[in-house]
Amino acid sequence: MTSNFSLEGKVAFITGSTRGMGWATARTLTRFGATVILNGINSQDLLEQRKEELKKEFNVECDGFLFDVGDMDAAQNCYNQIFKKHKKLDILVNNAGTLDDNLVGMIRKEDIRHTFSTNVNGVIYNLQFAARLMSRNKSGSIINISSLVGRVGNEGQVVYGGSKAAVIGITLSAARELASKNIRVNAIAPGFINTDFVKPLPPAIFQQRLNSVKMGRIGEPEEVANAVLFLASDLSSYITGQVLGVDGGMIM
Template sequence: MSDNPYQSLTVDLSGQTAIVTGASQGIGKAVAQALGASGAKVACLARNAEKLAQTVAEITGAGGQAEAHSCDVTDGDSVAKTVETLAENWGRLDILINNAGVTRDTLLPIMSDEQWDDVINTNLRGMFLFSRAAAKIMMRARYGRIINMSSVSGLIGNAGQTNYSASKAGMIGFTRSLSKELAKRKVTVNAVAPGFIESEMTKTLGDALISEAKKRIPANRLGLPEDIAAAVLFLSSPAASYVTGQVLTVDGGMTG
């Protein structure tokens, strides 16, 4: 078997540019690697500089093009400046992956204002700020792909995650609305809703909860970040030009 997990999905993104938020680990890292392996020049954004540098090193080491950038995804001025600078330096912006996200899980009666605000600001406000900045550039170019990383929690809810589920459901409503605004400018807007994926987040659940989760998944396994990256890769491609306003659920059949 090849070491390249994207070999079975061939997408040519040569000459295109992409921004991936939350690219230092897990799904974001896999997405950035998939885009880089397909020829796109990738701006990788995250708060953890050390892990982000590793993502960039792995992409460039495999022959791709990538840059590390620091940006507070909740700061409107910082986001606007970052997106504008990248588009100016590159001469274009083709793909935006809104993946940055956090969890602050607890039951609602004991959830603090800070736990609510942290999740909503990072997951929902961050997506809004980057999409707003990128949409202006893509509309002028009459081409673009915006992909928002939602979750099955935004579709079916999850106890202890009212903040997270609300943010992910909000991303779906945002996606469907924005897709209607941008379709005539040949800019597609879609969401991917991962199920239980092997990541830093799921590791904190513990073996017992992970075992229980697998029982709810017809595929009888957790997903891999590469499973999500493949879905994102398709939606990022020119082949997906007639797919917009959709939510692609990648959960091993759990919500099917």
């Protein structure tokens, strides 16, 4: 067992890694030596830009795949490519997520379908393909990004909260099932983090959320990335089936 955070020689796939917490995670894991594979959904240009940024900052070449994580066939194709090139996968970060806030009574069928397709189906698809690659080496770490909302709920987030609670259920069951293959599965439950999700919040709501954070400040994506690094590294080699809050002591 190594005694540091080194990810040298490890291959990591991070979904939703062109922005926010996913991008911060990509930079952090690369900084600690991992070969990172990026994923985005909307913009090939942004994906290429991120690859260039990693190359410039860390002098590494990385791959990127543009696909919707809720599309199982597209995910299969991505893992086929990963297998062909790297022959293995050591770390999966299921980060891609979407948010459709609506009050009870105003929730549309499409909101549910879209949110669960990305936040739940996407997690299961990727976890399944990743576990198959990891099981060949009897080693791996899967980190699912849930949310504080999935643990304690929030007004207007019945759909999002449901999907993020599902991520915790998926994590706990997968951890039990995959432990014998030495594949660890953990979740992170971020609180109020400075990403695109908080930008549309009205100032009053922003302040209300901020007031609920005991540490008195919004969290930065890099602080979530640091928690991912810990769970991805061998420092957490005996930790599985856990949900790690990264929320500055937030109470909703």
